[in-house]
Amino acid sequence: MQIEPIAIAKLVSSETNVRRVDREHGIEALAQSIAAHGLMSNLTVRKMKGGRYEVIAGHRRFLALTRLVEAGTLAKDATVPCMVRAASDNATEISLAENTLRADMHIVDAVTAYASLIEQGMSVEAIAQRFGQAATTVQRSLKLAALSPRLLDELRTNAMTVAQAKALAVSDDHAAQESAWFEAHDWQRQPHQIRNKLTRDYETGGSYLARYVGIEAYEAAGGHVARDLFADDDAALLLDRALLTRLAEAKLVQDGEAIRAHGWKWVESRIETPDIYRMGRLTKVETLSDERTAELKRLYEAYERRESEVLEQGGEDAVADDRPLGELGNRIEAIESDRFGYDPAEMAHAGCVVTLDYRGELQVHAGLVLKEDEPALKALQGERIGDPSSEAIPAATPGTVAGGYSAALIEDLTAERTAALRVELADNPSVALVAIVHPLLMQLFYRSDYGALRIDSAVEVRGEHQALSRGDDAVSQTKAWRDWSLQLEQWHNGVVPADPGEVWPWLIEQDEATLLKALAVGVAANLNGVSSKYNASPTRLENTDQIAHALGLDMATFFVPDERFLKRLNKAQIVEAMTEANARPDAIAAATKGKKAEAVKIAAGELLGSGWVPEPIRRVRDEDGDALPAAVTDAMADTD
Template sequence: MSSTSTAKETEMTVMTQPEMNEASNARARTKGRGKKGAGGAASAVSATPMTPPPSDPTVRDLLVPLDRLMLSEANVRTVHLEDGLDELAALIESQGLLQRLCVVAGAADRYAVVAGGRRLRAMQLLVQRGAWSASQPVECRCFDEGRALEVSIAENSGREAMHPADQMVAFQRLIDSGLSTAQVAGRFGVSALTVERRLKLARLAPRFLDLYRVNQIEPEQLMALALVDDPAAQEALWDGLNPYERSAWRIRSLLTSSACPADGRLARFVGLAAYEAAGGAVRRDLFSSPDDLSGVFLEDAGLLQTLALTALRERAAAVQAEGWAWVECSLETDFAALRRHGRLAMERRDLTTEEAQVLETLAAEQRACADACEAHEASGDPEAGDFEALEQCLAEALAAADDRLAAAESGGWTWTPGQCACAGAMVRLDARGEVQVERGLLRPEDRAGQTRGTGPGIHGNQGNGDEERAPCDEVDAARARPEFSEKLMRDLTAHRTAALQAALVHNPHVALVTLVHRMAETVFGLYGPGDDVVKVLVRPTGDGLLGQEASGYAASPAAEVLGAAESDWGDRLPGSPAALFDWLLGQETDTLMALLAYCTARSVNAVAARSQGGTHQGDALALALGLDMADWWRPTPACYLSQVSKAKVLDAMREATGVDETAATAGMKKAELVTYAAGKLEGTRWLPKPLRSRSNRLAPT
């Protein structure tokens, strides 16, 4: 080949000696890699001696400039995943191309890659990053075009990836040879944390890696054992457990039983930084997310308790300065102490003339905003283009007026000096690790002659005292003007309830988690907003209610699943209540779990008249089940399109298809538009916001 011909392949010289080994090849490849094209393509494609397979003289080994390579249509790999591509690019950059590409000759001095497409993409990524020249010479083996398909199939078949245990040990050998964690990470295209995790597992007792190689231990169990560094302690723990007790959860709980998790209420209150600054020992689970505090364990429970009580007493000192007769501190979440106390009510104080005028003005503003909302709802035209925008504007103005009035009214209540002189306060931590101040408490011995009041300043619960106050965002959500009508919201969420039930029927594990969660939050007072979708009393949510709320429920996929399950259990359960318990005692665990799943499913009731603010338990349940409402609901005229305004119908088509149909549908009557939209939305899997997953509801459209 002429030295003046650029960007052309150079056929490698045929040698008589045996083919070079892989180490020699790597050294030869390393000499030329990464050189940017100051000398042009001709210098990048100089010949390198290498022997082609003698069994097939039609096969040639070539050096081809990278920018002359393209992916062949004969390449059998059609699924191209991005996962691991950065890692492969880093490997090629640091180690060279250890396996040549298989190509066939194409037109215009180009070559099509029939095997090695992922390596090609990784090298192109290096060019994009400026690490390689576009004319970088690439070792290729060229085949006749007639063999392209079989070569592609052959190279992509029969492969075996390195076992993770072998990679762990290999990384440890590199560290032992003198490389740093950062160097290993850079050479193999992974993060330093990934290297540290693999090294952590490599240092387990060799016995466990041997078990891992023969699939007799799970990766999660290895990660749990890695919480303790001593191999002897790892083996002692493992051997001390029965085989059925060796779950990752059990191992982790035993190793951390004396420690406090960093996401516990005491740790959240004190703060991890303050605990460590005080000299507290910390054990970190290297395999948990860096932001996941549940993987951080505080070893010195006594120190944590002391720090928490000290911080709580500082808060109590500020409360004592308000003039109370006594102030107590409590780190306990038990409400028994609160129940023993009586409560005084805040008293209404006399307002100044200015304050009374402000209240009167704010009340008038609130009434005016409420009247405007009612007038718009009663006489506004839902078909008008600006109806919903004006509705939202009026709702926001009403919510702001409500807030201003409530804030002004709260200033009219106070604790009197006489109340402070005979009553006290309790400063305590709640189940979330937040400080709660209960004022106006009367000790049992001081309750004689005192009466309970009903002022709005009373903290806690007048009844059993074990309910937390609703978060502000829930109140705001309740005040906001709803995006959908109450009837449509109940319709959509009834369909979602049915889908949740149907999905739970086939997932006993999540059903058990759901039931236990509801019981635990009840026992421990860990209530969150929207956590009452599971009615453990039990209050079944059956086909009657769902059929009343969800339009077209009888023909829905969820109704079919639930109906089949109901018929099945109706046939299997004994006919008399007296025989039910004995029948259950005689069943296998799998049968009991399946029945539990069905009964728990039928207790779910996520029907809502308004959009739920904040995090809702129904969202968590849908996420655990992998629920996609597009599998259970379609935007038909009866279920959705006929129940919303023209603007929302157009919004639905635009979100589903990416096309604005406003011009195309101009002049259509509502019925015509609904029919037109139903055809456009068919098969798109579009969902209105109440039926979307929480992350998709919050994402901008």
């Protein structure tokens, strides 16, 4: 065996090379590295007839050299060092030995080597080019290299996974990194839990506040933005939540003033929606002129004629693709959107609350009447406010609640939300601990002079499983209910002893983490966030919202606005839901024009995957001045 310089043009691939899968993976990067650093390891070859040599080991290096020749970076007659083996040597064995016995570099060694090159004055772009890597790959390596030395030691000894290290790298604060790792239990070290804890004081670029203000406006105001380089979408992290909140409030005031200019007496702009359901409401009246009403009638007639023609010629599938029909629908929708409005004279005695929805879009609650404005409006209307016969501010009808949903539907929706809360709470012992301590303190220290509880808690401490479903009702068909039932079954049949007499010794043997998980399941089973017609304690439901907030519950991951749900709404509510979910205008127009059964089918398709949920179970957000205890805010970092 000897090392000889051999021209690349004389080398050929060998069929005996054992590497078969992904033989060309990373070849371009390897070629760039060879161009920058030279060939670091020789090839192993055997001499063939005709003065050629077959490459029996180093096939990827040979392919990279070939690419460099094709690109003109190397000359065809350029030579490379090759170890020449005897023709009698076993080529398969040699190839296998080279591929089997080599060891990949540990990731800590690799990323710290990149950092060393930076310290020596090399730029990220230069490193990327010389090693055939994307600049973001180099930046991610440098981010890992910048972890706390204690954490790098954990990664080096495989006490930490690479995914966990990536989550810790979201923060540049070594103390915060170490706290998130060393002060957490093993079951609190999932990457998403670590990332949530380190970013709990920030706003993501996809939050409703960031969407409303805009990252550019936030940065223009002096706000700093960090990037989670390991997130799939290179997620932006807005570091100054207080500034973002002030910008949102200021923008809301501006938007509110623009709305007030339409003739309202007052406008209140705030991020969180206040209790508007105790206020009176104006009723919209038809505002179209005779000319516009006639035009709308002609458009509807034209739409029906065109629809009949298209159905006759091409069937239902052709309707959706018919451009003239779509244009007619758009014109109808444009007029319909202005069809109903408020009486300008009544607007002078009413106002609006301007806030944000869960997508960061402006939400206007218009036509609200304050108590002190009722006498003037009464005089204007010539009838008593709140009289069921009044068309201006109708009284609530029996069996209906906020938003026009029936009491039965509210009960089912909040039962579904309670099931989702139980699923999340059972997986979060820290919040469960807070949730069980709350009612204990309420009963111990906060009773009235007559011994009655002054504040109800969502977790009802009775050591029982509060039923949510009657077995055949709508709640039992929901994802949240199924997930909760499965979770209970797994504990009942796979964790706790079958014999109740064995439970105590079993509990004594368990570690703290298992006991906390068992506590979480028990607390979850006692959670009651259902708002029913005869049991809707305001303080209990408020505590339910607090628990939902601590868990970061997003009902969009559980709730499905399917036909089963939509059939329980009236057509106006269906169209409103589609509008809130930014459904296609032509779909909204079709649902508006069609019968309820058609509207249900159209809406089900439009709302699927939109993230829309009914208002009674929408996500609870922070409320200024109503800070949660530190234990809860810590626990919030442990949930999705």
